[in-house]
Amino acid sequence: MGFGPVAPEPNEPMFHADWEKRALGLTIAAGGMGHWSIDESRFARENRHPADYYSSSYYEIWIKGLETLLLQHGFITVADLAAGRPVDPSPTPRRVLREEAVATLVSVGTPCDRLLSASPEFAIGDRVRARNINPARHTRLPRYARGKVGLVVAMHGGFVFPDANAEGDRSAAQHLYTVRFAAAELWGPQGDVRSDVHIDAWESYLEPV
Amino acid sequence: MAARTRALETILVGKGLVDPAAVDALIETYETRVGPRNGARVVAKAWMDPSFAQWLRSDATAAIASLGYSGRQGEHMRALFNGDGVHNLVVCTLCSCYPWSVLGLPPVWYKSPPYRSRAVIDPRRVLGEFGVVLPAETRIEVWDSTAELRYLVIPQRPPNTDDLDEEQLAALVTRDSMIGTGFPRARP
Numbered sequence A: 001m002g003f004g005p006v007a008p009e010p011n012e013p014m015f016h017a018d019w020e021k022r023a024l025g026l027t028i029a030a031g032g033m034g035h036w037s038i039d040e041s042r043f044a045r046e047n048r049h050p051a052d053y054y055s056s057s058y059y060e061i062w063i064k065g066l067e068t069l070l071l072q073h074g075f076i077t078v079a080d081l082a083a084g085r086p087v088d089p090s091p092t093p094r095r096v097l098r099e100e101a102v103a104t105l106v107s108v109g110t111p112c113d114r115l116l117s118a119s120p121e122f123a124i125g126d127r128v129r130a131r132n133i134n135p136a137r138h139t140r141l142p143r144y145a146r147g148k149v150g151l152v153v154a155m156h157g158g159f160v161f162p163d164a165n166a167e168g169d170r171s172a173a174q175h176l177y178t179v180r181f182a183a184a185e186l187w188g189p190q191g192d193v194r195s196d197v198h199i200d201a202w203e204s205y206l207e208p209v
Numbered sequence B: 001m002a003a004r005t006r007a008l009e010t011i012l013v014g015k016g017l018v019d020p021a022a023v024d025a026l027i028e029t030y031e032t033r034v035g036p037r038n039g040a041r042v043v044a045k046a047w048m049d050p051s052f053a054q055w056l057r058s059d060a061t062a063a064i065a066s067l068g069y070s071g072r073q074g075e076h077m078r079a080l081f082n083g084d085g086v087h088n089l090v091v092c093t094l095c096s097c098y099p100w101s102v103l104g105l106p107p108v109w110y111k112s113p114p115y116r117s118r119a120v121i122d123p124r125r126v127l128g129e130f131g132v133v134l135p136a137e138t139r140i141e142v143w144d145s146t147a148e149l150r151y152l153v154i155p156q157r158p159p160n161t162d163d164l165d166e167e168q169l170a171a172l173v174t175r176d177s178m179i180g181t182g183f184p185r186a187r188p
Helices: A018-031 A038-046 A050-055 A058-072 A078-083 A099-108 A183-190 B002-014 B020-033 B036-048 B050-065 B113-121 B123-129 B166-170
Strands: A127-130 A149-160 A173-182 A195-202 A206-208 B076-081 B086-091 B139-144 B149-154
Touching: A018 A038, A018 A058, A018 B002, A018 B020, A038 A058, A058 A078, A058 B002, A078 B002, A099 B020, A127 A173, A149 A195, A173 A183, A183 A195, A183 B113, B002 B020, B036 B050, B036 B149, B036 B166, B050 B076, B050 B149, B076 B086, B086 B113, B086 B123, B086 B149, B113 B123, B113 B139, B123 B139
Parallel strands: A195 B139, B076 B149, B086 B139
Antiparallel strands: A127 A149, A127 A206, A149 A173, A173 A195
16 A cells, blocks of 8 residues: 555665765765754755655755755855866855864754743643644644644643744744644544554644634 | 765865765764664663653653763654553654664664655554564554654563663663564563
8 A cells, every 4th residue: 555565674784875874974064054954954855846755765865955955055056066066166154064073063963942931822631733734835744633633742842943944044933742643533434543643743733622 | 876976075075065074974973873772771771770761751851861862863852661551653754853862873664655654544554564563452652753852762671681780681672662663672
């Protein structure tokens, strides 16, 4: 059905070719220039033709996404890519990730929690409906949950709001909740009666029931 | 893709935007230093030390950081405890979010469309494809990593392991058991 069975690999190499390693390292190192957020890079990877997305491997998507980000921010040009070497000048980045800064970058990461002055609209135990919204651009509200009723089971305080963060607005933050949906609510009679699905949802994704 | 990736690196290094030594250091970090042995140590300590398990339940980020595991794709952690009749399963349907700080880089299947699409709608059959067969009455709690919280499953301690020390216990903890697609090994 659909995509078929899950296929674990018996030997599970971490990388399947040397270029995959470079794709990982280049993506993180270029992100280290500080010109885009994780949500903007997710959007660059995911906002492509479904046939392209589903026929590309994980690291292929990373390279395509990285090219998109670098083009959008003016660090590379189509002429650079066509030549396979630097042709056009590029703006000066905010910073360049140096070898000695890698350990800190990895061990500190990029925390996304934010202190909010606004009180949370919902509380643990509240029944909420995931809004039926269909943003044209980036969102982290899964389509399968939209319009469905669930229960708030955890509150996490403020978190950077991905829909705005993907557009370059890093200041927007909202309360984040974990919401539990019964499988039957999501999937109807085919849902496993002894199964729930939890999502982490920002406040504007939810409405009171 | 090899040529395309090499060309991109040539452009970025040539423009002074990327330091190739930093790229090497990043690769080495995830090939050798950050991996599922980190998470196994967290689980083993939770099995040995009830107060650490309690800390994991209340503030997993701090509890895990106390063992030296923190940072990128593990900034905000939550621990999910399996119990009698409850089995937790972690997925990211939207991309491939995964707790790098404790499990390293995700395996290919975790990033694949079959797993990402089916773990939420058909978790029992997906578990069956991993050889994980649960009693029919066991609830499956699926956690879709849609925000920046990263989930680590704490599997149940295998039986007859009371005399093992933390290191021996950690050796029983498989990566898949910390995602929910496997169980810990039985003691040898």
